[in-house]
Amino acid sequence: MLLHTSSLPRCQAAGHVKSTVSIHVPASPRLVPSCHHGSAAPVSPRRWTPPSVSCPAVLEAARPGQQERLEGAVPELCPGLTVVIAGAGISGLTLALSLLKKGVKCQVLERDLTAIRGEGKIRGPIQVQSNALAALEAIDPVVADDIMAHGCITGDRINGLCDGVSGDWYVKFDTFHPAVERGLPVTRVINRVTLQQLLAEAVIRLGGEDMILGGCHVTAYEEFVDRASGKKQVAAILEDGRRFEGDLLVGTDGIWSKIRQQMIGDAPAHYSEYTCYTGISEYVPADIDVVGYRVFLGNRQYFVSSDVGEGRMQWYAFHQEPAGGQDSLGQRKARLLQLFGHWNYNVVDLIKATPEEDVLRRDIYDRAPIFKWAQGRVALMGDSAHAMQPNLGQGGCMAMEDAFQLANDIAAMAEKAGQQGALGP
Ligand SMILES: Cc1cc2nc3c(=O)[nH]c(=O)nc-3n(C[C@H](O)[C@H](O)[C@H](O)COP(=O)(O)OP(=O)(O)OC[C@H]3O[C@@H](n4cnc5c(N)ncnc54)[C@H](O)[C@@H]3O)c2cc1C
CATH class of the missing domain: 3.50.50.60 (FAD/NAD(P)-binding domain)
Incomplete structure (x- = not known):
């Protein structure tokens, strides 16, 4: 079911780059704070509430006895x-x-x-x-x-893979120009x-x-x-x-x-051998203007962080271990700091900045x-x-x-x- 991108309309939406010659970088909708947060500053977790989009019909379950044969109002x-x-x-x-x-x-x-x-x-x-x-x-x-x-x-900004402890870049990749050059x-x-x-x-x-x-x-x-x-x-x-x-x-x-x-x-489904902790925090790293998406690599563990706009960062922490592991109540951050506490300050700060109740965990499967x-x-x-x-x-x-x-x-x-x-x- 692969899509032939040649069949897609190109450069239609406002803000898209219309020429492969002059490349315009659209402004990121993220909010850049006046005061950046560095590793030395104290990190206090703040709870983030997802924005709500009104959607009345998904607010209620199907009514009993509802007509089960389809009668949509579609032309x-x-x-x-x-x-x-x-x-x-x-x-x-x-x-x-x-x-x-x-x-x-x-x-x-x-x-x-x-x-x-x-x-x-x-x-x-x-x-x-x-x-x-x-x-x-x-x-x-x-x-x-x-x-x-x-x-x-x-x-x-920069996207790429770096060393989990030192933060030194292994490779940087460009997700912007290849898309722009193809009119995507x-x-x-x-x-x-x-x-x-x-x-x-x-x-x-x-x-x-x-x-x-x-x-x-x-x-x-x-x-x-x-x-x-x-x-x-x-x-x-x-x-x-x-x-x-x-x-x-x-x-x-x-x-x-x-x-x-x-x-x-x-x-x-096949277990990937990795469990994944994930969190989102109201936190802005000091290098937010320079780095957009970064994967910190280590031995049998890795950590992904991404700017998600409006002063928030999303992260995923992967660790190789058997499926079905559980953490005691309120102990997920402690476990993460045990696993990643000696890593680069960008990793540690993000974990610390995330409220405990917003750290989720799931085992990763594929087929x-x-x-x-x-x-x-x-x-x-x-x-x-x-x-x-x-x-x-x-x-x-x-x-x-x-x-x-x-x-x-x-x-x-x-x-x-x-x-x-x-x-x-
Ligand atoms: C940690 C993580 C990060 C990811 N990041 C990305 C990313 O950055 N970009 C990306 O493209 N993908 C990402 N993915 C993959 C992406 O989440 C999935 O591929 C995507 O959600 C698949 O969508 P789906 O609708 O097929 O399945 P699902 O999202 O699983 O949705 C299935 C729906 O069906 C419902 N359902 C299940 N069983 C039944 C049933 N028997 N009867 C009725 N309803 C049922 C469920 O409640 C659910 O609403 C990520 C996945 C993980 C785990």
């Missing part, structure tokens, strides 16, 4: 064709947006809306790279602009919750309040022939017994996908590539199809490319079927 360019989407992460929301823009009706089923809203837990920023932003622009330039406006550009938008770092809420808001604007239903835990699917029409259909089957029927089902339910489990039936992502009326995309480790910052980006391509393919198939509505029997 039907593909009459009769309906797509059921299992999971409202980056994949599911981007696919819904992409389909709705093409006039294809869909219904997103999400088991837990807090996964979109992220309340109660800081689900930190992710990099939305040029490939994904280009896909988003192709899907909906207005939404893409909105997302870019909420993001922070790190490529206008420049990579942004954006809060994951903000990204998902902007996508959800756009989906609801186009599809109506009930387009994203919460409390819908999909456990299986069934392909069947509709008695009345004689057409092949597919139903997503929920834990509570409800069925949502449509012409196609897309499993966007992440690395532990139930749809994938039924379709592929493969082995459990070996498979090359069958669809069967019958069911397809996989995003992490359910190709879960990868976070080191390239591409999992969510590839999901957006998937959404662009899959929606194009679905619309093209519907058109090929003679604009007659649902895909043939």
Whole structure:
């Protein structure tokens, strides 16, 4: 499902570089404080609250007895064709947006809306790279602009790999000019919750309040022939017994996908051997004007820090150890300082500046590539199809490319079927 970037519109959004000759560096939306914080200064953790984007429909779960056959308020360019989407992460929301823009009706089923809203837990920023932003622009330039406006550009400064203890650079890489030279938008770092809420808001604007239903835990699917029409259909089957029927089902339910489990039936996900602590803090390093994104490397451990704008830094600390490790309550920072306390002051300061309750921990899994992502009326995309480790910052980006391509393919198939509505029997 790789996207051919040549098919994407180039240099459309405001602020993009329009010429490969004269390269304009857009101003970073980050706030540069008047007083920088260095290693010698005391570090006091301050709690950061994620910005909220209003999104009424994702605030409530599906109502009991809700109409389960799909009746969206979408202008039907593909009459009769309906797509059921299992999971409202980056994949599911981007696919819904992409389909709705093409006039294809869909219904997103999400088991837990807090996964979109992220309340109660800081689900930190992710990099939305040029490939994904280009896909988003192709899907909906207005939404893409909105997302870019909420993001922070790190490529206008140094990005690279350095020694964890000394901080000496091993390699610096340029994420800015390669994008600009190809007419692609420049990579942004954006809060994951903000990204998902902007996508959800756009989906609801186009599809109506009930387009994203919460409390819908999909456990299986069934392909069947509709008695009345004689057409092949597919139903997503929920834990509570409800069925949502449509012409196609897309499993966007992440690395532990139930749809994938039924379709592929493969082995459990593979543990990467690394656990990952992550945090976000209201803290500005002394070299913020010079360094945007930096990976500190060590033996069996590494630490990633990134400016995320508005005076905040996001960090990830990876440590090689067996899966399933737990920390005693309130002891995560202590553990991190045990592991990284002798590292470069930029690492130590960031850990110290993060409130204990904002430090999260998860084990990192991925899956070996498979090359069958669809069967019958069911397809996989995003992490359910190709879960990868976070080191390239591409999992969510590839999901957006998937959404662009899959929606194009679905619309093209519907058109090929003679604009007659649902895909043939
Ligand atoms: C530490 C870390 C850092 C990362 N950084 C980046 C980055 O910088 N850039 C990047 O592009 N990617 C990054 N990634 C990868 C990225 O987070 C994933 O690739 C992306 O979230 C995949 O999106 P998805 O929608 O396919 O799956 P998910 O985000 O897992 O979403 C799945 C959704 O489906 C729902 N769901 C699950 N099961 C069911 C079910 N049975 N029924 C109904 N709903 C269900 C879930 O609640 C969730 O809302 C990072 C990952 C990690 C772990």
